Amino acid sequence: MEKKLCIGRLQTILTRQALFGAMADLTVEIAGLRLQTPFILASGIWGETGATLARALRAGAGAVVTKSIGLEPRAGYPNPTIVEVPGGFINAMGLPNPGIDAYKYEIEEALGPGKPVIGSIFGANAREFSALARKMERFGASALELNLSCPHAKGYGAQLGQDPGMTRKITAAVKAAVRIPVFVKLTPVVASISAIGKAAEAGGADGLSAVNTLRGMAIELGLCRPVLGHGTGGYSGPGIKPVGVACVYELYDAVKIPIIGMGGISTGEDAAEYLMAGASALQVGSIVYKKRDRTFRDLCRELDRFLSARKYRSTRALTGMAHGGS
Amino acid sequence: MAQRALHRPRIVTICEKVVETPLVTTLRWKDATKARPGQYVMVWVPGTDEIPMSLSDIGNAKGIAVHAKGQATRALSKLKVGDQIGVRGPYGHGFRHRPGKCLVVAGGTGIACLAPLVEKLAQRWPRPSVVIGAKTRSELLFVDRMRRTGAEVVVTTDDGTAGRKGFATDAAYELLNRNRYTQIYSCGPEVMMRITASLAQCQSAPVQLSLERYMKCGIGICDSCSMGGLHICVEGPVLDARRVAHLPEFGRYRRDACGRREKI
Numbered sequence: 001m002e003k004k005l006c007i008g009r010l011q012t013i014l015t016r017q018a019l020f021g022a023m024a025d026l027t028v029e030i031a032g033l034r035l036q037t038p039f040i041l042a043s044g045i046w047g048e049t050g051a052t053l054a055r056a057l058r059a060g061a062g063a064v065v066t067k068s069i070g071l072e073p074r075a076g077y078p079n080p081t082i083v084e085v086p087g088g089f090i091n092a093m094g095l096p097n098p099g100i101d102a103y104k105y106e107i108e109e110a111l112g113p114g115k116p117v118i119g120s121i122f123g124a125n126a127r128e129f130s131a132l133a134r135k136m137e138r139f140g141a142s143a144l145e146l147n148l149s150c151p152h153a154k155g156y157g158a159q160l161g162q163d164p165g166m167t168r169k170i171t172a173a174v175k176a177a178v179r180i181p182v183f184v185k186l187t188p189v190v191a192s193i194s195a196i197g198k199a200a201e202a203g204g205a206d207g208l209s210a211v212n213t214l215r216g217m218a219i220e221l222g223l224c225r226p227v228l229g230h231g232t233g234g235y236s237g238p239g240i241k242p243v244g245v246a247c248v249y250e251l252y253d254a255v256k257i258p259i260i261g262m263g264g265i266s267t268g269e270d271a272a273e274y275l276m277a278g279a280s281a282l283q284v285g286s287i288v289y290k291k292r293d294r295t296f297r298d299l300c301r302e303l304d305r306f307l308s309a310r311k312y313r314s315t316r317a318l319t320g321m322a323h324g325g326s
Numbered sequence: 327m328a329q330r331a332l333h334r335p336r337i338v339t340i341c342e343k344v345v346e347t348p349l350v351t352t353l354r355w356k357d358a359t360k361a362r363p364g365q366y367v368m369v370w371v372p373g374t375d376e377i378p379m380s381l382s383d384i385g386n387a388k389g390i391a392v393h394a395k396g397q398a399t400r401a402l403s404k405l406k407v408g409d410q411i412g413v414r415g416p417y418g419h420g421f422r423h424r425p426g427k428c429l430v431v432a433g434g435t436g437i438a439c440l441a442p443l444v445e446k447l448a449q450r451w452p453r454p455s456v457v458i459g460a461k462t463r464s465e466l467l468f469v470d471r472m473r474r475t476g477a478e479v480v481v482t483t484d485d486g487t488a489g490r491k492g493f494a495t496d497a498a499y500e501l502l503n504r505n506r507y508t509q510i511y512s513c514g515p516e517v518m519m520r521i522t523a524s525l526a527q528c529q530s531a532p533v534q535l536s537l538e539r540y541m542k543c544g545i546g547i548c549d550s551c552s553m554g555g556l557h558i559c560v561e562g563p564v565l566d567a568r569r570v571a572h573l574p575e576f577g578r579y580r581r582d583a584c585g586r587r588e589k590i
Binding site: 044045046047048049051052054055067073074075076078079080081082083084085089091093096097098099102218220222223225227229285286288289292 | 332333337370373377412542543545546549552554555557560581582584586
């Protein structure tokens with residue numbers, strides 16, 4: 001029996017080495033989800049179609065988060081919806097999505113590679129959120145991420161998630177509606193992210209995703225007008241990493257539930273920083289623009305090199321390390 | 327080395343406007359950025375929208391052939407010399423040259439992105455064959471421009487008002503029976519491209535197609551232009567037929583701004 005287990009374990013290690021050349025244990029478990037790698041594709045990137053989500057999973061993502069889905073089809077804002085600025089991008093897509101019913105086929109396709117698919121949902125109130133959650137669960141989503149943090153949609157996202165009472169109410173309603181794990185995605189554009197994190201925890205959230213984009217704007221000087229069709233948008237990329245790390249650090253002290261860290265992660269060392277701040281898993285978005293299919297393998301290799309060089313056995317060993325020295 | 331330009335519109339001034347057909351207008355602006363045949367730019371009409379447009383001129387004056395069919399293209403067609411637009415790019419993979427005899431099959435405004443390619447191909451021997459198809463005589467685009475290159479040009483119209491009566495694919499079928507081609511290029515309605523690709527199978531000549539999907543970011547992030555997980559904005563717009571022929575959506579459905587599937 002023991003020998004069999006050993007061989008099984010050896011096989012896992014060998015497969016992993018063949019895939020990533022990894023030596024440290026990169027697997028993580030978060031709110032009951034087992035991930036082969038700690039890197040999750042963030043919501044809004046590559047997530048409109050199931051085929052592209054499956055592509056990210058095949059390219060080595062531990063899990064994927066879908067585009068945020070609402071009850072009705074929504075076209076989003078007029079273009080330009082994205083503009084590059086120093087440190088990353090500002091985007092204002094405007095929550096485009098085909099509506100929850102049409103999204104069923106995309107979830108089915110995304111589940112093809114057999115890895116967790118996290119359904120992101122947005123609604124205007126607790127009732128809409130729980131209706132969406134029930135459908136996502138029925139379609140096969142492995143977990144949910146509540147978008148209470150989109151920085152530029154009137155009546156949705158951050159407009160709800162900046163209020164602790166609303167955050168708690170919506171989380172509790174969704175938790176009562178489904179059995180799959182529920183993550184709440186938080187906005188950094190608040191006076192105290194701990195207060196919002198605690199409200200989500202009190203509502204029964206299984207984990208937190210932190211952080212969404214920051215509110216930003218770029219103006220075209222030659223035309224004296226904002227570049228983005230919507231005017232303001234969400235700022236993402238390496239420029240917001242210090243903000244994300246600070247939020248995760250603060251949340252780690254405030255809540256007991258696990259945290260998925262994100263915001264400008266482009267290298268293994270960025271990932272290590274988020275882990276030390278208190279994250280148990282990570283999401284990546286803007287870097288996919290540059291590295292595309294290489295994103296996840298490169299990040300795994302770099303994180304493994306970081307862990308191995310410092311004799312850490314696993315990703316899990318790093319979580320919260322930066323809090324030990326006080 | 328100059329730093330890579332940011333993905334941000336450059337403001338350019340329209341220096342030339344040519345009304346090509348009742349529906350199609352060419353706009354040109356001075357822009358020395360390097361571009362290859364088949365690449366596209368994201369064109370921003372301030373206050374309206376930003377849309378992908380294939381380049382129909384790739385020299386020091388860049389040009390687009392605008393077919394007024396939507397809100398943004400109608401606004402573009404109304405612009406005058408001296409007006410300003412924003413331009414990002416050129417983006418995407420263009421057509422790749424291969425030595426040998428080439429067949430170019432264009433339907434409707436599809437000739438716009440193929441025209442710079444034909445001008446390059448015609449500089450070498452053997453001269454390429456070009457099929458230009460349109461619904462009717464008044465919608466034929468760039469026929470003189472293509473004849474001037476020295477290419478063998480075959481014109482078809484659905485109603486027979488110019489050239490031979492029939493579809494571009496009918497003429498392509500005859501040319502494929504008569505000549506051996508080493509490379510086939512096509513752009514136009516997707517059903518036409520699907521038929522062209524299957525006709526070409528008998529010659530086992532590689533086929534390069536220029537595809538069109540709803541685009542938002544243009545840089546491979548937002549997934550609006552996904553076709554079976556391929557992003558037309560960065561992996562296309564020119565793709566080998568082998569990479570798309572097996573996809574269930576090729577020639578059958580595309581997605582709207584919401585991401586809903588709609589029949590072609």
